[in-house]
Amino acid sequence: MALPLEGKLTRKSTVPVADIFLNRWSPRALSGEKLTPEELLPLFEAARWAPSSYNNQPWRFIVAERDTPEWETLFALLGEFNQQWCKNAGALAVVISGNNFAYNGKPARTHSFDTGSAWMSLALQANHLGLIAHGMEGFDYDRAKRDLQIPDEYTVEAMVAVGKPGEKSDLSEDLQKMEQPSDRKPLGEMIFKGKFGQSFI
Numbered sequence: 001m002a003l004p005l006e007g008k009l010t011r012k013s014t015v016p017v018a019d020i021f022l023n024r025w026s027p028r029a030l031s032g033e034k035l036t037p038e039e040l041l042p043l044f045e046a047a048r049w050a051p052s053s054y055n056n057q058p059w060r061f062i063v064a065e066r067d068t069p070e071w072e073t074l075f076a077l078l079g080e081f082n083q084q085w086c087k088n089a090g091a092l093a094v095v096i097s098g099n100n101f102a103y104n105g106k107p108a109r110t111h112s113f114d115t116g117s118a119w120m121s122l123a124l125q126a127n128h129l130g131l132i133a134h135g136m137e138g139f140d141y142d143r144a145k146r147d148l149q150i151p152d153e154y155t156v157e158a159m160v161a162v163g164k165p166g167e168k169s170d171l172s173e174d175l176q177k178m179e180q181p182s183d184r185k186p187l188g189e190m191i192f193k194g195k196f197g198q199s200f201i
């Protein structure tokens, strides 16, 4: 049976929040099916509407669908751990961000922050559609830059595996143990009152 994509079934928030935040999580059990453009494109459309400093929109996604020549190139970037479950993804994407503002060429201090918000929009849209989007840093960043011909004025940020939910029982035993929505640090550890380290709650 496919895993429920509803993280809220096992997660408890300290104070109430919209279901989408608890529901999104990062399963590794994927079905091995391809995604249609109708399934894939809304993820990037959601990312497109993310906020960014000066509306610079520094995020770019280099995408490879499974069963294509590009898939081999992106799959080869992944570390062994990620390859063992990403082999069943429908698509892989390398997320990059432009280091400079388009309007004046000067360094854009928040380009990675902006691109992080775009990734989260993508992930929330995936969950909304019953798809999985799983972020990854376990890949060869230098090789990605080389093999994908990424210009120097872009930073390689992360990779994302997207796909349809698969069977937990198809994962290795070790991965099966990890296949559940995770918890978070207490809210009080993350927000400070006025200066660093001072309790807010």
Ligand SMILES: Cc1cc2nc3c(=O)[nH]c(=O)nc-3n(C[C@H](O)[C@H](O)[C@H](O)COP(=O)(O)O)c2cc1C
Pocket: 024, 025, 026, 027, 082, 134, 135, 136, 137, 138, 139, 158, 180, 181, 182
């Ligand atoms: C930028 C980023 C890099 C990550 N790298 C990996 C990775 O290489 N391999 C992996 O299996 N999970 C990876 N993860 C998934 C995290 O471990 C996961 O998001 C975290 O444990 C929180 O769990 P949740 O996403 O299910 O809420 C990554 C997540 C992010 C956002």
